[in-house]
Amino acid sequence: MKRKIIFWISGTIVALAGVILSRLLAPQLSGVFNKITLVCGYLLALAGIIVLAYACRPANLKPD
Amino acid sequence: MSGADFLNLFQGIATMVSGDPLITAGRIMLIIAGITLVFLGAKGTLEPLIMIPMGMGMASVNAAVLYLSATTTGTIFIDPMVSDPAKLFDALQINFLQPIYTFTFSNGLIACLLFLGIGVITDIGYIMMAPFKGMLIAIFAELGTILTFPLAVWIGLTYKEAAAISVVGGADGPMVLFTSLILAKDLFVPITIVAYLYLSLTYGGYPYLIRLMVPKRLRGIKMDLKNIPKISRMEKITFSVITSTILCLLFPVAAPLFMSFFLGVIIKESGVKRFLEFLEGPVLYGATFFLGLLLGVLCEASTILNPKVMNLLILGIFALLLSGIGGILGGYVLYFATKGKFNPVIGIAGVSCIPTTAKVAQKEIQKVNHRAIILPYAMGASVSGVITTAIIAGIFVTILR
Numbered sequence: 426m427k428r429k430i431i432f433w434i435s436g437t438i439v440a441l442a443g444v445i446l447s448r449l450l451a452p453q454l455s456g457v458f459n460k461i462t463l464v465c466g467y468l469l470a471l472a473g474i475i476v477l478a479y480a481c482r483p484a485n486l487k488p489d
Numbered sequence: 490m491s492g493a494d495f496l497n498l499f500q501g502i503a504t505m506v507s508g509d510p511l512i513t514a515g516r517i518m519l520i521i522a523g524i525t526l527v528f529l530g531a532k533g534t535l536e537p538l539i540m541i542p543m544g545m546g547m548a549s550v551n552a553a554v555l556y557l558s559a560t561t562t563g564t565i566f567i568d569p570m571v572s573d574p575a576k577l578f579d580a581l582q583i584n585f586l587q588p589i590y591t592f593t594f595s596n597g598l599i600a601c602l603l604f605l606g607i608g609v610i611t612d613i614g615y616i617m618m619a620p621f622k623g624m625l626i627a628i629f630a631e632l633g634t635i636l637t638f639p640l641a642v643w644i645g646l647t648y649k650e651a652a653a654i655s656v657v658g659g660a661d662g663p664m665v666l667f668t669s670l671i672l673a674k675d676l677f678v679p680i681t682i683v684a685y686l687y688l689s690l691t692y693g694g695y696p697y698l699i700r701l702m703v704p705k706r707l708r709g710i711k712m713d714l715k716n717i718p719k720i721s722r723m724e725k726i727t728f729s730v731i732t733s734t735i736l737c738l739l740f741p742v743a744a745p746l747f748m749s750f751f752l753g754v755i756i757k758e759s760g761v762k763r764f765l766e767f768l769e770g771p772v773l774y775g776a777t778f779f780l781g782l783l784l785g786v787l788c789e790a791s792t793i794l795n796p797k798v799m800n801l802l803i804l805g806i807f808a809l810l811l812s813g814i815g816g817i818l819g820g821y822v823l824y825f826a827t828k829g830k831f832n833p834v835i836g837i838a839g840v841s842c843i844p845t846t847a848k849v850a851q852k853e854i855q856k857v858n859h860r861a862i863i864l865p866y867a868m869g870a871s872v873s874g875v876i877t878t879a880i881i882a883g884i885f886v887t888i889l890r
Contacts, residue, residue, distance in 0.1 A: 433727070440735040447739060467884060470739055471624070474732050474876075478620030481720045481728070 432480030440473025504554040504562050515790035516551040523548030523785065536689035536845075538774070539781040543685070546785020554789075566786045569595075569678060586786055594783055597670055599776050600663035601749040606773025607663075607843060607875070608753020609765060613729055614720040615869035616876075622823055622831070622866070623839075623873035629822070630839030630874055632815025633658025633808035634881055641804050646797070649673050652885035654801055657684045658808030659878030660691065660842035662780075667746055668882045672889060678787045679798045683805040685784055691842055692849060695813055699853045702817045703833050707824065709858035710832040712866055722758045729754045732876075740883030742890065747879060812840045816870075838867035841874030 447466025451459050505513055526544030530537040550566050557563045567586045571577050580587045593599045616623050634655050641651030653669040653676065665684040669677035699708070733751035737744040756764045787793075820836025834854050838847040847867035854861045 433731075437731055437735075440731070441738075444735060444738045463888075467739065467880065470735055471880065474735065475620045475624055477728055477731060478617045481614075481617045481718060481724045 429480045432476060436473050436475075436477030436480065438473070439476055440470045443467065443470030443473055500555055501552050504556060505552075508562065512790045512794065515794045516554070519551045519788055519790055519793070520548045523551070523788070530689075534693060536692060538777050539685055539784070540689055542778055542781035543785035543788075546782045547788040548785075550786045550789050564789065566789075567783070569787055569792060586783060589779055590783055593776075593779065595670065597667050597745065599780055599783075600667045600670075601745050602772050602776035603663040603780065604746050604749035605753045605768055606776060608750040608755075609757050609768040609773070611750075611754055611757070611843065611872055611875075612868065613725050613754045613758075613872065615865055616872045617720050617725070617728060618717050619866060619869050620873075623869035624877070625823065626816060626819040626836050626839035626870040627841070627873035627877040628839075629819025629836065630812050630816035630841075630870075631659060631877055631881055632818075633810065633812030633840075634878070636811055637804055637808040640807065641800075644800050644804070646800065647673075649889050650676055650797075652889050653677070653680050654683075654804045655808055656878065656882050656885065657687065657805045658812040658840075659874070659881060660688055660809060660812060660840045660846070661875060661878045662688055663746065664875075664878050664882050666780075667743070668886060671742065671886050676795070676797060676801070678792055679795060679801050680805075682784055682788060682793070683798075683801050685781075687805050687809050688842055688845075691809065691813075691840070692845055695837055695840075695846065695849050696853050698810070698813045699817065699834055699837055699850070702814070703820075705857055707832070708834055708854055708856075709861060710824075710829070711858065711861045712832055712835075712863045713830065714862060714865070717865060722760075725758045726755050729758070736876075736879065736883070740880070740887055742886045743879060743883040750875070750879075809840070813837055816840050816846075832861070832863050832866075835863050835867050835870055838870040839874045841871055841878055843871045843875055844868065846874075847871045 443466045445466070446469060447463050451462040451466060454462055505516055523544040523546070526535065526540045526547065529535040530540030530544060550564055553564050553566065554562050555564065565584050567584050567590050568580045569590065571580045577591065581591060593602070637655035637658050638651050641654050642648060646654065649672040653673040656665050656668045657680070662685055666677070666681050669680040673680065729751040733747050736747045740747070753768060756768060816836040816839040817833055818836065819839055820831065820833030823831040824833045832854060834850050838850045840846050847864060847870070850867045851864045854863055
């Protein structure tokens with residue numbers, strides 16, 4: 426149960442960090458930095474969603 | 490009886506030959522194409538749910554041109570280009586499909602209704618059982634979307650038009666409709682028609698791509714079904730709520746679609762029987778029916794005969810072909826990463842087109858190995874494909890709008 430909560434919380438935090446990068450930080454930057462931050466934000470949010478999905482896997486299951 | 494009198498007996502024939510010969514030829518071709526679609530749909534060669542109403546609409550609208558005034562011709566089906574409020578009000582009272590078009594199609598509501606219905610028939614647990622594999626395949630299966638964009642720009646389309654046509658590579662009809670309505674309103678009719686026409690062809694075309702790219706020996710690989718984790722309803726609901734909120738925060742423009750899809754998923758998992766029956770029956774099939782019919786009716790020759798349509802036809806098939814190839818390549822990456830324990834055919838399911846591509850993959854595998862069941866993994870890749878397509882469409886809309 427504790428393991429699952431860690432996945433739920435960390436996944437949400439990673440995804441929200443992605444949102445912050447792409448929606449808050451990227452607009453403040455310009456040129457290449459803007460695009461890099463935007464793409465990193467999207468990827469981080471996607472990674473967060475994948476981490477969230479891992480919360481539902483039993484602990485004894487082999488890694489996906 | 491003179492020739493003119495004879496033509497006036499059937500006003501549709503008189504109006505057909507009265508205008509530009511190119512439009513006349515286009516109308517005749519579209520009538521034939523419409524009739525063909527109806528028969529291919531009824532036979533099951535193409536997706537009947539879309540093709541029968543679409544073909545019927547296409548044949549009828551091109552045969553039903555009449556004189557609206559002494560000098561102008563048109564139909565009483567629909568006027569897709571009307572924007573002036575006074576003219577729109579007239580059109581709403583005259584054209585029989587105008588209310589459905591204006592209040593559900595041009596504002597994207599029909600795409601949201603379809604997504605609600607798709608959400609209700611989707612088991613999100615398929616993503617959660619193997620999230621990395623599903624997402625990896627889905628990202629590979631966006632190859633067509635990613636490569637078609639620069640090609641379309643190179644051919645001469647604007648960035649917005651290029652983005653709208655490249656989303657066809659995601660093989661998600663409602664998403665194409667939504668993106669083209671926002672980014673390329675002038676081309677959304679041909680783009681959406683191209684998308685739905687090709688999506689119905691995936692059922693017939695992708696099996697050949699699978700046979701070409703995956704040898705028989707690999708097609709028969711059995712997947713491990715014993716270690717599939719059991720995911721509770723509450724876990725699925727929590728995942729859906731958090732994912733939907735994050736995607737809405739990221740892409741507010743595509744938020745109606747995300748909300749619709751995940752709301753459907755949550756209603757399914759909550760087991761609210763009345764909503765479930767309503768969404769998976771009347772809403773999903775009603776929206777599909779009117780989508781098909783409206784797409785057909787929008788195929789009036791003067792609307793569809795746009796010089797850019799030929800480019801769109803080529804780009805659409807290119808996008809879907811590349812996405813299929815990309816998906817299978819993703820399947821191969823997992824095949825090698827798992828040392829031969831992953832069936833590469835599952836890769837084709839990453840081209841979302843839910844649930845068609847997953848069914849195609851299962852069907853092709855069972856032709857080689859009757860005992861091989863891959864549907865849970867294929868559905869996971871397919872649902873992941875919906876999410877990755879939505880993310881790419883969201884990126885396009887956010888950056889280019």
